[in-house]
Amino acid sequence: MLARVSTAPTFKRLPRAVREQQMLDAAVKVFSRRGFHAASMDEIAEDAGISKPMVYAYLGTKEELFIAALHREGTRMMEAIAAVVGDNLPPDEQLWRGLRAFFGFVGAHRDGWAVLYRQARAEQRFAGELAEMRSRIIEVVAGMLGRAVEARSAHVDRREVREIDLEVMAYALVGASESLADWLADHPQADPEKTATRMMNVAWLGAAQLLAGDTWHPTDP
Amino acid sequence: MLARVSTAPTFKRLPRAVREQQMLDAAVKVFSRRGFHAASMDEIAEDAGISKPMVYAYLGTKEELFIAALHREGTRMMEAIAAVVGDNLPPDEQLWRGLRAFFGFVGAHRDGWAVLYRQARAEQRFAGELAEMRSRIIEVVAGMLGRAVEARSAHVDRREVREIDLEVMAYALVGASESLADWLADHPQADPEKTATRMMNVAWLGAAQLLAGDTWHPTDP
Amino acid sequence: MLARVSTAPTFKRLPRAVREQQMLDAAVKVFSRRGFHAASMDEIAEDAGISKPMVYAYLGTKEELFIAALHREGTRMMEAIAAVVGDNLPPDEQLWRGLRAFFGFVGAHRDGWAVLYRQARAEQRFAGELAEMRSRIIEVVAGMLGRAVEARSAHVDRREVREIDLEVMAYALVGASESLADWLADHPQADPEKTATRMMNVAWLGAAQLLAGDTWHPTDP
Amino acid sequence: MLARVSTAPTFKRLPRAVREQQMLDAAVKVFSRRGFHAASMDEIAEDAGISKPMVYAYLGTKEELFIAALHREGTRMMEAIAAVVGDNLPPDEQLWRGLRAFFGFVGAHRDGWAVLYRQARAEQRFAGELAEMRSRIIEVVAGMLGRAVEARSAHVDRREVREIDLEVMAYALVGASESLADWLADHPQADPEKTATRMMNVAWLGAAQLLAGDTWHPTDP
DNA sequence: AATGAATGAGACTTCATTCAT
DNA sequence: TATGAATGAAGTCTCATTCAT
CATH class of the missing domain: 1.10.357.10 (Tetracycline Repressor, domain 2)
Structure with missing residues (x-):
């Protein structure tokens, strides 16, 4: 019997709008948990399951991200x-x-x-x-x-x-x-x-x- | 016998209580103007007209200083x-x-x-x-x-x-x-x-x- | 038999030589304005009205582009x-x-x-x-x-x-x-x-x- | 026989003027070897035998350092x-x-x-x-x-x-x-x-x- | 052919904090 | 007592470059 090895959709290359929401979700979570300053962009990016540069590319600066x-x-x-x-x-x-x-x-x-x-x-x-x-x-x-x-x-x-x-x-x-x-x-x-x-x-x-x-x-x- | 050669009045040797108030004045001023994080111990020390290690010696950590x-x-x-x-x-x-x-x-x-x-x-x-x-x-x-x-x-x-x-x-x-x-x-x-x-x-x-x-x-x- | 349904003229499909000149124009402009380092491939691509991967495909690396x-x-x-x-x-x-x-x-x-x-x-x-x-x-x-x-x-x-x-x-x-x-x-x-x-x-x-x-x-x- | 364990003067806590010259020496060396951009403040600091923050404290920004x-x-x-x-x-x-x-x-x-x-x-x-x-x-x-x-x-x-x-x-x-x-x-x-x-x-x-x-x-x- | 999406790596810079004089 | 000198640790941000569509 052949096992279905992996049909798990590799969640990559999502459309921009979706990713933005994921990032905002992560941002809200991390900012709340740590506070604006203690929150690190690294943690936010990781929590959003994405690399840091994407965060900057989509939502901009830490400050702008917080505002968003x-x-x-x-x-x-x-x-x-x-x-x-x-x-x-x-x-x-x-x-x-x-x-x-x-x-x-x-x-x-x-x-x-x-x-x-x-x-x-x-x-x-x-x-x-x-x-x-x-x-x-x-x-x-x-x-x-x-x-x-x-x-x-x-x-x-x-x-x-x-x-x-x-x-x-x-x-x-x-x-x-x-x-x-x-x-x-x-x-x-x-x-x-x-x-x-x-x-x-x-x-x-x-x-x-x-x-x-x-x-x-x-x-x- | 050793003579105490120099008892030259050490210029600015204020009593501890006074110094502490000066530091707190500076702290209030700087924390208010900049916010807790943006405030730097350097600025506070300078504003108090005193060196940084003194601030640490008297009022402790930045956090403690803020609380005070x-x-x-x-x-x-x-x-x-x-x-x-x-x-x-x-x-x-x-x-x-x-x-x-x-x-x-x-x-x-x-x-x-x-x-x-x-x-x-x-x-x-x-x-x-x-x-x-x-x-x-x-x-x-x-x-x-x-x-x-x-x-x-x-x-x-x-x-x-x-x-x-x-x-x-x-x-x-x-x-x-x-x-x-x-x-x-x-x-x-x-x-x-x-x-x-x-x-x-x-x-x-x-x-x-x-x-x-x-x-x-x-x-x- | 499958008919080639659509031969719609692909809009901006310029010959390679022309595209390369456009890119070089943009490169000269941006490199001059910003200097080699401050110039970004993004800006060059945008200025050439083309996407970044194209630049890489045609003229190669930033260094090679500059030399060209x-x-x-x-x-x-x-x-x-x-x-x-x-x-x-x-x-x-x-x-x-x-x-x-x-x-x-x-x-x-x-x-x-x-x-x-x-x-x-x-x-x-x-x-x-x-x-x-x-x-x-x-x-x-x-x-x-x-x-x-x-x-x-x-x-x-x-x-x-x-x-x-x-x-x-x-x-x-x-x-x-x-x-x-x-x-x-x-x-x-x-x-x-x-x-x-x-x-x-x-x-x-x-x-x-x-x-x-x-x-x-x-x-x- | 007692070996002179170590009288090597630990070259620390030098007066400001001296350190500044050391830093400039290192800066000239590294900037020349690598060029302004490729030169890293890390390398300059290391070459000067000092920590990076000191460089910033004394000579300021990379740009300012270069100018100096x-x-x-x-x-x-x-x-x-x-x-x-x-x-x-x-x-x-x-x-x-x-x-x-x-x-x-x-x-x-x-x-x-x-x-x-x-x-x-x-x-x-x-x-x-x-x-x-x-x-x-x-x-x-x-x-x-x-x-x-x-x-x-x-x-x-x-x-x-x-x-x-x-x-x-x-x-x-x-x-x-x-x-x-x-x-x-x-x-x-x-x-x-x-x-x-x-x-x-x-x-x-x-x-x-x-x-x-x-x-x-x-x-x- | 063409591109939006994605990233690894690394740079500068800033502080709170502590020695050693 | 008082301080100039020194640093470790982080953090933000930017790019050249490449997949996968």
């Missing part, structure tokens, strides 16, 4: 969120779904986006890319809050909540979420769903009050 | 906050003062704690020190919130707000504050005091509701 | 000079025409022969090709000078001017011309024709004396 | 020439001594200056340093020729030989000498003294005629 990885993960997250946030739902429902998707995503990719994002914040060279990502998020969140305002605007003086306030609130919300995402990443046992609920509580109860025109003021100037 | 710097700055910030938060003030007043002090400190030492802290979060090796610092912060904030709870605990089931909740809330609060601090840095025209007020609004109104036992729940499980 | 390019340019220059130097003209007229042609060629092909030649001189591996080229040049120049000698040889002991002297003189002449070519390049206002005249002055007046048997000797041995 | 080596050798050559060219000698004597010193130096350091110089000419990045070196030489030579003119200016219209002519002649002379130096470097058997005489013949006889007001002109424009 960060970008892909960020986009995936945004898409995951966008997919669940319907356009015509009530604001609190939108916020809740968004938060749940966010924490779910972070929890599911504990060594993906969250870690890369944290790395990026530590290095000035990624400030540009970060700012861009953040502005995309802020835009979404501020939009969400804006629609919430309008929904209540019947009995609230709309002028009380100007655009800048929305932006600031969005910043605070995003910051809080990032921080909780960190916490989540650091606590493998923790439940993303519950974390989302906690965040929602802080965010929505506060926001609801604010949007209702109720504000806090320092007593003594 | 982080520690000192963190302590300073904590003290700045603790100094304004009286023990016997009403909770909202405490929170307000704390936030104001925090934003003031971060704004005034833009190249101090905040930057180091961010660096530290990106590198796993600082996890230990970070955890310690964090627990100190969380302790303060959670304590603040805790006392607020007690103040209202007459009609609220205390079990609703467990320790972990406090920790999470503290996290969210700190994250939001950091985020707004960033926003502040990006908007030079903005008023720190006003930003603190905005933060207080989000935090307190939300917290007040929560502490009052009012919670938000998902409608569909 | 150098060779072609050198030949072109030699032909340009030979074309204007008639066989039956008086020696000074020959020299003058030769110099004018040389400066004209170098000036017109500033990114051609001169640059390649200089590159070649710097690398030991091109010594062989260089020697060959040089001997061709020297042959022409020395031949010119030699005929001049014969023209005057009635009253001069021919043994005074041996072959080696001619070679050395030719060297000096070529070197001086190269140097003036550089000077010309650095002084855009200068007139090539005038520069050629200056060179001719130095060369011919000196040569004339020498050829007339007039030589300079050190006073003290 | 070229500069030192060039300066040495200039000094060797200046040492023999007296200020008050007749011009032809000055020129002769200068040329003799020049070719003597080149001949004696066949893998020193000449090779480095040749390398430098091939790479655009050294154009700056080269230009500087050349201008120093041109200045000296042009000065020499200028004094020669003055010495004869009694019966020659001084206006015939303007400054620019001197510069051009100097260029031609220097170029011719460089070229002969190359020839010398390539012919180990050749005698520097004789080469100098040859150069002097071409240069002086031509120059003498020119300076005497005798010029060559094209017959047909």
Whole structure:
């Protein structure tokens, strides 16, 4: 009987697009495990099952590779969120779904986006890319809050909540979420769903009050 | 008999404590400007006006040096906050003062704690020190919130707000504050005091509701 | 019977000779612009509008490619000079025409022969090709000078001017011309024709004396 | 009997100035042997009996190291020439001594200056340093020729030989000498003294005629 | 015939860290 | 005490060159 000696497809000479994804997968993995600096291009290349020069040829510099990885993960997250946030739902429902998707995503990719994002914040060279990502998020969140305002605007003086306030609130919300995402990443046992609920509580109860025109003021100037 | 021929005053022989502070000053400056990795011991030594081996003799490894710097700055910030938060003030007043002090400190030492802290979060090796610092912060904030709870605990089931909740809330609060601090840095025209007020609004109104036992729940499980 | 279904004209299937010239054009251009080492086969291939393996298939190694390019340019220059130097003209007229042609060629092909030649001189591996080229040049120049000698040889002991002297003189002449070519390049206002005249002055007046048997000797041995 | 186990001075921790010279010696040697590109910093360091980082610490980049080596050798050559060219000698004597010193130096350091110089000419990045070196030489030579003119200016219209002519002649002379130096470097058997005489013949006889007001002109424009 | 895909080898450069004075 | 001198170890990046389609 003739043994089928080897029909194992020698996985070589793949089309560019495929290889790029493999590389990004490896990059995300290694950057997360080691951190930007400790990660070596050697390890990334090896992990991708490819030689180093290919990495440079396709994705460029270590810095560019990191940005590409960060970008892909960020986009995936945004898409995951966008997919669940319907356009015509009530604001609190939108916020809740968004938060749940966010924490779910972070929890599911504990060594993906969250870690890369944290790395990026530590290095000035990624400030540009970060700012861009953040502005995309802020835009979404501020939009969400804006629609919430309008929904209540019947009995609230709309002028009380100007655009800048929305932006600031969005910043605070995003910051809080990032921080909780960190916490989540650091606590493998923790439940993303519950974390989302906690965040929602802080965010929505506060926001609801604010949007209702109720504000806090320092007593003594 | 041997005469001590020369007791010429050895020029710059400062006491150890002073030298260490100089080194830490330099370390904070350089680590902030360059980031942990890009910072070189050479630059730090030069900036401190001292030779490299001295730095090693006094503060040890680069890693240890970073930790020492982080520690000192963190302590300073904590003290700045603790100094304004009286023990016997009403909770909202405490929170307000704390936030104001925090934003003031971060704004005034833009190249101090905040930057180091961010660096530290990106590198796993600082996890230990970070955890310690964090627990100190969380302790303060959670304590603040805790006392607020007690103040209202007459009609609220205390079990609703467990320790972990406090920790999470503290996290969210700190994250939001950091985020707004960033926003502040990006908007030079903005008023720190006003930003603190905005933060207080989000935090307190939300917290007040929560502490009052009012919670938000998902409608569909 | 199988019909040859498709004889669709394969688009860019140029004859080998043409392709080779295109490659050499690109090689000359890139080698001149970047220098031998800094030039990359990638750039050359791209500039020739062809893929890298083709370059290797047609002209071989980078080293061989450089030699081929150098060779072609050198030949072109030699032909340009030979074309204007008639066989039956008086020696000074020959020299003058030769110099004018040389400066004209170098000036017109500033990114051609001169640059390649200089590159070649710097690398030991091109010594062989260089020697060959040089001997061709020297042959022409020395031949010119030699005929001049014969023209005057009635009253001069021919043994005074041996072959080696001619070679050395030719060297000096070529070197001086190269140097003036550089000077010309650095002084855009200068007139090539005038520069050629200056060179001719130095060369011919000196040569004339020498050829007339007039030589300079050190006073003290 | 007690053997002197080892009093061999461990040649370590030398003062900076000494080490720098050792490194430059090694650099000159290796750059000459291999050429700029083929030379590796590893080999240079090893040849200098020192570790690579020291080379970088003291002399900087490979490029800078090359320039430093070229500069030192060039300066040495200039000094060797200046040492023999007296200020008050007749011009032809000055020129002769200068040329003799020049070719003597080149001949004696066949893998020193000449090779480095040749390398430098091939790479655009050294154009700056080269230009500087050349201008120093041109200045000296042009000065020499200028004094020669003055010495004869009694019966020659001084206006015939303007400054620019001197510069051009100097260029031609220097170029011719460089070229002969190359020839010398390539012919180990050749005698520097004789080469100098040859150069002097071409240069002086031509120059003498020119300076005497005798010029060559094209017959047909 | 022609090319996209792939790689092995090696270069420069930079630091944290420690002797030996 | 204080420091100039020294190094081992890595890391990024670039190319010439060749398969396999």
